[in-house]
Amino acid sequence: MLEGLKAIAKGMGTTLKALSAPRDTYPYPEKRREYSPRFRGKHMLGKDEEGHELCVGCGLCEAVCPAHAIRVVAAEAPADKPVSWTNRYSIDYEVDLIRCIFCGMCEEACPTNAVRLTPFNELAAYDRESMIADKQELLHPAIRK
Amino acid sequence: MIADAAAKLGIDVPVYCYHEALGPLGACRMCLVQVEKMPKLATACTTAVSEGMVVHTRGPAVDKGRKGVLEFLLINHPLDCPVCDKGGECFLQDYTFQYGPPAGRFEEPKIQKVKDGPINEFILVDQERCVLCQRCVRFMGEYVGEPQLLLEGRGVETVVTTVDHEPATSQFSGNVIDLCPVGALLSVPYHHKARPWNIEREESVCTLCPVGCTTLATGRDGHIVRIEGRPVPDRSWGWLCDRGRFGFDFAVNPSRLITSYLEGREEAAARTTRQVGQWLRDAVSQHGGNSVAFVAGGLHSTEEAYQLNRFAREVVGTERLAVSRDVPGYLPRGLNGTFADIDDADAVVLIGTDPYESVPVVHLRLRDRARALPSLKLMGVAPRSLSRETLRVDTLVTHVGQEAAVLAAALSDAARGHAVLAELVSNGLGDLSGIDGEALAELGSTLVNSEHLTVLWDGLEADVEPVLVALQSVRGDKPTRVLPTWGPSNWRGFERAGFDARIESLTGILEDARDGKLQMLVLWGADLLREYPDQELVRQAYARVPVLVAESLFPPAGHESFKAILPQAGPGEVYGTYVNMEARLQVAMPSVQPPGQARPTKTYVTAWARAMEKPFVLQEDWDPYDDNSGDLVPEESVPREVRPIAPASSAPDGYELITGVLVIENGIPSDFLKPRVPQYPGRISPSDADRLGIRNQAVIKLSREGREMTAAVAVDPAMTPGRIYMPLGLADAPVNALGTGAVNVTVIEEVHSA
Structure with missing residues (x-):
């Protein structure tokens, strides 16, 4: 009997201690965790100050990607309508976010600092199709709230 | 070094x-x-x-x-x-x-x-x-x-x-x-377009002319985006001409056939194939196998020709098989040389052909030889001067149809009394007035006395064949090798696959068709109205044959006459072996899938065999390679008999229409090459142009005995007077509508250069 009471007291003691202790979980999505700015989440394609795309479609990210998640198709821009800062640009740029392992090699390989991994990591979707980020999506990166 | x-x-x-x-x-x-x-x-x-x-x-x-x-x-x-x-x-x-x-x-x-x-x-x-x-x-x-x-x-x-x-x-x-x-x-x-890591390079062979240059085809995302030369050690430097390098876009040309046509209307491939099978079945059951004829041509591979040949012989049971030919000449395998014969030659004779235009990379090879051996004897026998800035050729300029007689005359001069020569010229040499005797003697001594003779021949004159056979027996053990420069580029491959490449069998089929002996004519890549030397005969044959079927890369000329047109899978889309003018077998790997409904030959013939309810198993049991001859088509002995040549006709008074292969204009369209294709492909000498009142270019009408054609010509200082040159096989100005030889010329419209 006494043994039982002792055990209950001990258990309640642990419970009460934990009640007042700081919590490890967050009430997501009302509150979100702070990530390091170096966190490797979803990709984005950068632009320079004049609004030209930085990506020139060199395909180095495609080459270096260990998961074969990136597809780049380059094209020549018409002389009067430049897309990137030079006459070569990527007409098509796709990242398959299901395949991507977020290793950041693309970012490292990029000679123009066009592709970057943002801290955005909310990548859930209802179908596979929407897990393929196309160029427009990458040019307008979502911002983590 | x-x-x-x-x-x-x-x-x-x-x-x-x-x-x-x-x-x-x-x-x-x-x-x-x-x-x-x-x-x-x-x-x-x-x-x-x-x-x-x-x-x-x-x-x-x-x-x-x-x-x-x-x-x-x-x-x-x-x-x-x-x-x-x-x-x-x-x-x-x-x-x-x-x-x-x-x-x-x-x-x-x-x-x-x-x-x-x-x-x-x-x-x-x-x-x-x-x-x-x-x-x-x-x-x-x-x-x-x-x-x-x-x-x-x-x-x-x-x-x-x-x-x-x-x-x-x-x-x-x-x-x-x-x-x-x-x-x-x-x-x-x-x-x-691409990067080395997102392309696939496949070893391929250019099929646009008989040289069969080795290439690397770069494929990306289902399209060929580039052709590069592929050097083969000790054999080729991997040079290409611009036709072969940039002409690869024919596969995606808008005029390419990618759907089937049944009686003029677009139709599903399955239904068209089934209908053709039904026709085949009816023709064979009602009129016998020999009422169906097959003509192979175009850019088909040797394997495809073999599959068609087996289908025709085993399932249809016909003996009427031919290869589409645009020139009448034929070269026995025994005389066929290789490019190494150019590298070893001390004398090269060009008969009719201008290598720069018909087989461009061979021109480089000849130049290479001429630079290595300045004493190289380079002679030509043709109705126009073959000499160029880049390659000096002593041309003996003949009239149309005199090449064989001139060669025979030179030969009989230089090797007087040889037994075969008597047989060769037993019908007489005909009228060779106007041929320079000194040049003839020089040609004769080159033909007979050179140590290693290599001949390039354009096949426009069938009678040159017995002369070459005679030349071989006159020269005996000294190498006499001939390189044929005519198309279709894989004709020797079709021959290897079991077709008869002589023009006589094609003529026979067309005459039978004209005479109503054929129920069905199946053209496999062959565009006879554009190719066969006598367009009129083809026209009559097309009009008479009840069922005319074509399988082709591009709509054939006169496509209204065809009951069914099937799209062909081209080179680069099927695995295939191609035989070039050296009789060398070369493998081309596929880089891309055939577009649209285009299918390889095997698909069609197996479907038809099923429709005809005949057993037909096409296994990969055939290999065009031979155990003893390596990558060359097996050697055959040179025929001993020499048939007499026809005497040369006398020179006409007026103008003569001459022709030749111009590889940039060989009928296979390419958007990339468009700026290079001459708008005025015909050529006329400055003195003739003066006489006709043409300054730079003109559209002229050529006529003979009621037949006529219009030709866009430009003045070319290198042309020999009295000749009007038109490239072979132009869609809008087919030389075969008229045939070479004497023509009347009237100027329709003079065009001043822009």
Whole structure:
């Protein structure tokens, strides 16, 4: 009997201690965790100050990607309508976010600092199709709230 | 040279400027090596090897030298590899990684030069990336003999550009793209298209002319985006002509057949195939197998021809099989030479053919030989002068239809009393007035006395065949080798697959068709209205045959007459072996899938066999290669009998229509090549033009005995007076509508140059 009471007291003691202790979980999505700015989440394609795309479609990210998640198709821009800062640009740029392992090699390989991994990591979707980020999506990166 | 010796031993010596075909220059200084007992580093490409020489290809001194050279080369290099098409397959990148300095020390602004400037329609030059190795300049100037590229400026301002800044017009210009070790000369069709890591390169063979150059086809995302030359050690340098290099877009040309047509309407492939099977079945059951004829042609592979041949013989049971021919000549296998015979020849005789136009890469080969052996005897027998800036040919200019007689006359002069010659000229030689006796004697002595004779023949005159057979027996053991320059490019392959390549069998089929003996005529890639020498006969045959079926890459001429047209899978889309003018079998791997409904031959014939309810198993049991002859079609002995040639007809008073193959205009469309295709493909000599009142170009009407054709001609100073040249097989001006020979000429419209 006494043994039982002792055990209950001990258990309640642990419970009460934990009640007042700081919590490890967050009430997501009302509150979100702070990530390091170096966190490797979803990709984005950068632009320079004049609004030209930085990506020139060199395909180095495609080459270096260990998961074969990136597809780049380059094209020549018409002389009067430049897309990137030079006459070569990527007409098509796709990242398959299901395949991507977020290793950041693309970012490292990029000679123009066009592709970057943002801290955005909310990548859930209802179908596979929407897990393929196309160029427009990458040019307008979502911002983590 | 040390560089060659090292390459032979598998030791890597970096080079930019050196190319074995072009010879040593020593411009780039990249190949520095250390030779013992030499005070300084020596260039491996200009130092000849000698007995007892000790060479260090690596080592501190060599590495320092190369590092220095690379640092200099990179001083004004823009380092724009991410936007450079060469990125990933660039020797400047490779060697910099291997030997170069980690960083440059040059801090001044780099000199800006022209970027993406045009050399011509196909080639861009980026002068900033150039390392001034001069490969392109030397190739065009020395190797091709058309000096259209040069170095301009001095010192750091030196740039590669075209002469007078006019576009380069040579048909070998594309080779400078392959030759350029850096990203300075780039292909326009491939510009910004792909990277070495996202393409697949397949070994292929160009099928656009009988040379059958070895190529590498670059495929990306289901399209061929580039063709490169593929050197074969000890056999070919991998040169291509612009036709072969940039003409690959025929596969995606809008006029390409990608759907089936049944009685003029677009129809599903399955239904069309089934209907054709039904027709075959009806024809065979009601009129017997021999009421169906098959004609192979076009760009089909040897395997496809074999499958069609087996289907025709085993399932249909017909003996009426032929190869589509545009010239009547035939060359027995025993006389067929290889390109090595050009390299060994001390005399080359061109019969009718201008290699520059009909087999361009052979022209380079001939030039190579002529440069290596200045005493090379280069003669021609043709109705026009075959001599060019790049290749001097002593042409004996004949009239149409006199080539065989002239050759026979020369031969009987030089080898008087030989038994076969009596037989050869037993019908007489005919009227050869106007042929220069001295030139004839020279031709005769060349034919008979040369040690190694190589002949190129265009096949326009069938009677040349017995002359060549006679020539062979007159010359005895001395090599007499002939290279046929006519199409279809794989005709020898069709022959290997079991078709009769002589024109007689094709003529027989067409005559039977005209006489109503045929129920069904199946044209496999053959476009007879455009190809067969007598268009009228084809027209009559088409009108009479109840069921006319074509399988083709492009809608055949007169497509209204066809009951069914099936799309063909082209080269680069099926695995296949192609036999070139050397009788050499070469394998082409597929790079892409056939577009639309286009299917390989096997699909069609197996479907038809099923429709005819006959057992037909096509296994991969046939191999065109022969155990004994390697990659050549098996040798056959040369026929001994010589049939007498017809006497030459006398020279006509007025104009003569002459023809020949012009490979840039061989009927296979290409959007890339459009700017190169001459608008006025015909040619007329300046004196004739004067007489007709033509200044530069004109549209003229040629007529003979009620038949006529219009021809767009331009004045060509190289043309022989009295002749009007039209390329063979033009869709809008078919020479076969009229046939070569005497014609009346009237000017329809003179066109002043724009």
